[in-house]
Amino acid sequence: MGLPLLIALIVLFVVLLVFVIGMYNKLVRKRIDCDNGWSQIDVQLKRRYDLVPNLVETVKGYASHERETLDAVIKARSQAIDAGSVKEQAEAESFLSASLGRLFALSEAYPDLKANTNFLALQEELTSTENKIGFARQHYNDCVARYRTARESFPTNLVANAFNFEPRDYFELDVEAAREAPKVSFS
Amino acid sequence: MTTAGAVHTERDSLKAYPPSLTFHDLIRKNKIESQLLMWGMGLLVVLVGAAIAFSLAVYTRGGGELRDFLPSLIVGASVAAIFALIACLWSWYGGGKAILRMSGARKIEKEHDPQLFNVVDELRIAAGLPMPEVWRIDSPALNAFATGRDPQNAAVAITTGLRTQLNRDELAGVMAHEMAHVRHFDIRFAMLMATLVGLIAFACDAFLRMAFYSSMRGGGRSAPRGGGGGKGGGGAAAAILMLLALLLAVLAPLLAKLIQLSISRKREYLADAGAVELTRYPEGLASALRKLADCEKPIDKANRATAHLYIVNPMKKAAMEHHRKSNVFSTHPPIQERIDRLEALMR
Numbered sequence: 001m002g003l004p005l006l007i008a009l010i011v012l013f014v015v016l017l018v019f020v021i022g023m024y025n026k027l028v029r030k031r032i033d034c035d036n037g038w039s040q041i042d043v044q045l046k047r048r049y050d051l052v053p054n055l056v057e058t059v060k061g062y063a064s065h066e067r068e069t070l071d072a073v074i075k076a077r078s079q080a081i082d083a084g085s086v087k088e089q090a091e092a093e094s095f096l097s098a099s100l101g102r103l104f105a106l107s108e109a110y111p112d113l114k115a116n117t118n119f120l121a122l123q124e125e126l127t128s129t130e131n132k133i134g135f136a137r138q139h140y141n142d143c144v145a146r147y148r149t150a151r152e153s154f155p156t157n158l159v160a161n162a163f164n165f166e167p168r169d170y171f172e173l174d175v176e177a178a179r180e181a182p183k184v185s186f187s
Numbered sequence: 188m189t190t191a192g193a194v195h196t197e198r199d200s201l202k203a204y205p206p207s208l209t210f211h212d213l214i215r216k217n218k219i220e221s222q223l224l225m226w227g228m229g230l231l232v233v234l235v236g237a238a239i240a241f242s243l244a245v246y247t248r249g250g251g252e253l254r255d256f257l258p259s260l261i262v263g264a265s266v267a268a269i270f271a272l273i274a275c276l277w278s279w280y281g282g283g284k285a286i287l288r289m290s291g292a293r294k295i296e297k298e299h300d301p302q303l304f305n306v307v308d309e310l311r312i313a314a315g316l317p318m319p320e321v322w323r324i325d326s327p328a329l330n331a332f333a334t335g336r337d338p339q340n341a342a343v344a345i346t347t348g349l350r351t352q353l354n355r356d357e358l359a360g361v362m363a364h365e366m367a368h369v370r371h372f373d374i375r376f377a378m379l380m381a382t383l384v385g386l387i388a389f390a391c392d393a394f395l396r397m398a399f400y401s402s403m404r405g406g407g408r409s410a411p412r413g414g415g416g417g418k419g420g421g422g423a424a425a426a427i428l429m430l431l432a433l434l435l436a437v438l439a440p441l442l443a444k445l446i447q448l449s450i451s452r453k454r455e456y457l458a459d460a461g462a463v464e465l466t467r468y469p470e471g472l473a474s475a476l477r478k479l480a481d482c483e484k485p486i487d488k489a490n491r492a493t494a495h496l497y498i499v500n501p502m503k504k505a506a507m508e509h510h511r512k513s514n515v516f517s518t519h520p521p522i523q524e525r526i527d528r529l530e531a532l533m534r
Contacts, residue, residue, distance in 0.1 A: 128305035135313035
């Protein structure tokens with residue numbers, strides 16, 4: 001009587017184990033997706049830090065008296081580089097985006113600057129980097145959403161709790177400056 | 188140059204699909220469907236091979252017991268399976284490059300067209316995929332396509348005509364459509380499907396021609412011999428089976444083609460939706476499609492084998508197809524219908 005029961009229990013245990021392993025691996029995969037998504041954002045942010053000084057130098061040659069705007073861009077860049085937490089960085093990055101937007105808006109008033117091929121190339125690169133940051137953020141948030149769904153839904157949540165799968169934060173723009181479009185005055 | 192690219196609003200969901208269905212579910216569904224269809228198509232190839240071998244055996248030997256033809260059935264099926272395997276392996280490893288070369292495309296690097304590269308780079312980031320190769324086709328026609336066996340070995344191609352016609356947002360829409368094909372594994376499926384459909388069409392065509400000419404020449408040489416050997420039952424069964432084999436040879440290419448086309452049309456809509464999921468800006472692709480609809484120039488180097496890969500049908504006849512009508516022989520849904528669906532997302 002004991003043997004069949006024992007075999008049944010072992011079979012049950014093995015089946016359960018297979019399911020748990022499957023769920024565990026699924027969680028790990030989704031967590032790695034989040035990490036990859038995050039590093040993609042990082043790559044693009046660094047790319048923007050590299051491009052900004054070149055842009056500022058080029059603009060200076062044509063519009064050196066626009067000191068205020070140029071300083072704002074430089075300041076925003078260094079703030080973004082020095083940012084500690086994710087939230088701080090998100091704020092600093094959106095501030096940098098906004099000040100870059102103002103710089104490009106301002107360049108409309110300088111025909112010589114707009115004709116400079118170097119400036120045009122930098123503008124394309126920065127526009128694209130800006131888009132890439134946006135898209136990388138979109139992809140990261142999608143990954144986080146999928147990870148969170150897996151982490152919180154039954155029965156994966158049991159495995160997630162047992163093996164300490166920490167929740168991930170969305171990369172969100174909470175700061176007012178980022179929501180507002182850069183103001184352009186045509187006076 | 189100065190437009191700021193696509194606008195992102197993360198929380199915008201696609202209205203065309205139920206909210207519970209994510210794109211990952213759709214991709215998974217696509218993969219399962221593709222696998223089933225591939226196996227189905229492979230089975231059809233084997234059946235056709237067996238049918239042809241059987242008919243040949245009946246023809247050369249003249250009638251006989253059914254089991255006498257068993258070896259020919261097995262040989263035919265195995266030969267067909269081996270041919271299918273070789274053809275699929277070839278298209279798996281070299282098909283993408285072959286298609287690109289056939290369409291006269293050349294690979295370009297970032298310095299040749301920084302904006303195009305940036306746009307593709309943006310979209311592959313949005314899709315979370317590695318960077319595909321970018322190829323350019325020197326042609327005034329307006330078209331683009333994607334190919335390759337998986338996202339790690341993918342290529343996107345665009346004609347110079349289309350490249351110069353589109354602004355940044357429209358270019359992003361078109362490239363997003365192509366990246367969606369890459370992401371949905373449509374490129375692998377389309378390539379393998381085209382290979383098998385081509386193989387079936389070729390084998391059946393060759394067989395039917397052979398049967399036609401030999402019947403003209405030999406004039407039913409096999410029939411009397413089959414019926415007169417005192418094995419009337421076996422002969423009749425063989426004759427019926429031969430008729431079935433002929434029927435299969437006639438119907439198989441048509442059936443294979445229809446299946447391929449119906450899937451191809453469905454995947455176009457899905458790629459449009461996938462493009463919007465990446466850019467979150469339906470207007471870009473809709474506006475590009477409007478430009479494509481107005482252009483009637485066909486691509487010179489496109490042929491039936493590669494037509495289904497393009498963003499719109501590149502064939503000459505397709506120019507007439509831009510109206511609302513679509514039929515079972517179209518590789519693509521009508522452009523107007525696609526634009527309408529995209530516009531529905533903008534409301």
